[in-house]
Amino acid sequence: RGDFNSKIDYVFKIVLIGDSAVGKSQLLARYARNEFSLDSKATIGVEFQTRTLEIDHKTVKAQIWDTAGQERYRAVTSAYYRGAMGAMLVYDITKRQSFDHVVRWLDELRSHADKNIVIMLIGNKSDLGSLRAVPVEDAKEFAQRENLFFMETSALEATNVEPAFLNILTEIYRVVS
Numbered sequence: 001r002g003d004f005n006s007k008i009d010y011v012f013k014i015v016l017i018g019d020s021a022v023g024k025s026q027l028l029a030r031y032a033r034n035e036f037s038l039d040s041k042a043t044i045g046v047e048f049q050t051r052t053l054e055i056d057h058k059t060v061k062a063q064i065w066d067t068a069g070q071e072r073y074r075a076v077t078s079a080y081y082r083g084a085m086g087a088m089l090v091y092d093i094t095k096r097q098s099f100d101h102v103v104r105w106l107d108e109l110r111s112h113a114d115k116n117i118v119i120m121l122i123g124n125k126s127d128l129g130s131l132r133a134v135p136v137e138d139a140k141e142f143a144q145r146e147n148l149f150f151m152e153t154s155a156l157e158a159t160n161v162e163p164a165f166l167n168i169l170t171e172i173y174r175v176v177s
């Protein structure tokens with residue numbers, strides 16, 4: 001499609017959060033452009049990217065924000081969260097610390113973001129199974145307890161990236177429609 005008659009019914013803002021180097025920028029590159037880079041500096045400075053899709057016969061534009069490295073200085077500002085209807089909270093399944101920090105990111109979200117925000121926990125780098133430091137069951141239990149959606153993904157292999165974004169976008173649609 002993409003013809004000039006197509007109109008946008010909804011714009012959904014989604015923010016990516018989580019520790020540095022967990023793969024947020026590469027998940028976005030994979031979803032928005034079907035690209036992946038081993039060079040993490042490649043996407044620094046990008047504010048957000050969009051992708052338009054159909055949900056329930058409506059045209060939805062997903063506007064997905066990336067922290068562009070601010071997470072290193074804990075400088076993610078409230079402007080970043082403003083108007084966000086969804087958050088993807090990403091950790092790296094090979095880095096226990098990035099999972100331990102998920103609680104902090106949740107606190108941050110719950111103090112800055114709308115209380116109806118849809119949150120999806122993402123365990124990224126599932127292609128590195130031999131280096132796994134976070135059992136999938138731990139993450140599932142945590143997600144259940146905290147009322148989060150959960151999926152493991154690989155931006156590198158493009159595993160579950162589409163389903164993860166489709167899942168969060170569909171849940172947001174349910175909230176607003």
Ligand code: GDP
Pocket residue numbers: 019020021022023024025026027037038039040041124125126127128153154155156157
């Ligand atoms: P960010 O700081 O959270 O935005 O992380 P980046 O997207 O910059 O990724 C950090 C590093 O992890 C880069 O070297 C990426 O190539 C790598 N990376 C990202 N996603 C994956 C993945 O799914 N699998 C593997 N093996 N590496 C990944």
Ligand code: MG
Pocket residue numbers: 024025026066067068069
């Ligand atoms: Mg990044």
